[in-house]
Amino acid sequence: MSTTITLTTIEALRNALQPHRSQKTIALVPTMGNLHQGHISLVKLAKQHADIVVVSIFVNPTQFGVGEDLDSYPRTLEADTELLAAEGVDYIFAPTVEEMYPLMPPPTQVLAGSISQQLCGQSRPTHFDGVGIVVTKLFNIVQPNVAVFGKKDYQQLAIIKQLVRDLSFDIKLIGGPIIRTEDGLALSSRNQYLTEQERSIAPLLNKHISQLADQLRQLPIDQIEQRFALINDTKTAINQSGFEVDYLEVRNQDLTNIDASATEKAWVVLVAAWLGKARLLDNQEV
Numbered sequence: 589m590s591t592t593i594t595l596t597t598i599e600a601l602r603n604a605l606q607p608h609r610s611q612k613t614i615a616l617v618p619t620m621g622n623l624h625q626g627h628i629s630l631v632k633l634a635k636q637h638a639d640i641v642v643v644s645i646f647v648n649p650t651q652f653g654v655g656e657d658l659d660s661y662p663r664t665l666e667a668d669t670e671l672l673a674a675e676g677v678d679y680i681f682a683p684t685v686e687e688m689y690p691l692m693p694p695p696t697q698v699l700a701g702s703i704s705q706q707l708c709g710q711s712r713p714t715h716f717d718g719v720g721i722v723v724t725k726l727f728n729i730v731q732p733n734v735a736v737f738g739k740k741d742y743q744q745l746a747i748i749k750q751l752v753r754d755l756s757f758d759i760k761l762i763g764g765p766i767i768r769t770e771d772g773l774a775l776s777s778r779n780q781y782l783t784e785q786e787r788s789i790a791p792l793l794n795k796h797i798s799q800l801a802d803q804l805r806q807l808p809i810d811q812i813e814q815r816f817a818l819i820n821d822t823k824t825a826i827n828q829s830g831f832e833v834d835y836l837e838v839r840n841q842d843l844t845n846i847d848a849s850a851t852e853k854a855w856v857v858l859v860a861a862w863l864g865k866a867r868l869l870d871n872q873e874v
């Protein structure tokens with residue numbers, strides 16, 4: 589049985605990976621820790637696609653805005669390490685903020701607007717800049733053949749796909765499906781901010797967008813006005829269920845069309861909604 593090695597410096601990780609590079613493929617699963625079965629499903633995917641699996645655990649300060657939950661974000665390295673060891677992960681990379689960012693805030697940025705300013709970017713304007721810089725650094729440090737990200741953060745995955753194309757990273761990206769509780773709530777570390785009563789309401793978010801996705805499937809592609817009416821009705825229904833909708837949008841799957849008026853066949857319904865202190869994300873491909 590292989591052992592899981594935890595490394596905290598860039599140099600140590602590079603040295604550890606170097607001997608594997610000529611013979612073996614390497615997969616990276618970037619995380620912020622506080623792992624749940626959603627993350628574990630990404631690790632399992634990584635294992636299917638590469639010989640060596642590296643999981644990074646780093647609560648990345650640059651992707652949190654002022655007043656967000658950076659300080660209270662759950663840090664559970666010991667429990668995470670146990671979970672990853674049980675999955676046979678080869679390396680955990682758990683650097684400090686100083687190791688990742690010699691200068692804070694980092695004076696280098698890699699993203700330039702476009703989809704990073706839309707959807708989640710409207711209420712979290714600096715969030716994807718922080719994701720862009722940390723993912724770029726992780727890609728340079730690990731130099732993986734494969735990297736696995738969850739589809740729950742659909743916009744993040746779309747932005748990273750763009751980043752990989754634009755910066756010519758030689759990395760195959762894999763999007764892992766959303767893992768849900770039995771009652772339909774998408775797994776997320778932030779679900780633990782929900783009170784008991786909010787937790788009982790939370791699965792309704794997925795019910796509403798699944799219903800919208802079904803209605804869109806049945807609607808002829810040129811019925812643009814009806815499509816907008818369905819989206820508006822769903823937004824109202826979500827708000828009436830006790831959420832506060834941040835956005836509910838229907839886009840093509842690379843997120844390039846900025847409203848639901850285009851006539852592509854493959855859609856995605858994307859929603860972000862507040863429920864108490866938790867901002868829940870979900871999506872449904874159509």
Ligand code: PAF
Nearest residue numbers: 618619620648719722741
């Ligand atoms: O999805 C996440 O957990 C984070 O945004 C990521 C990709 C690990 C970057 O910090």
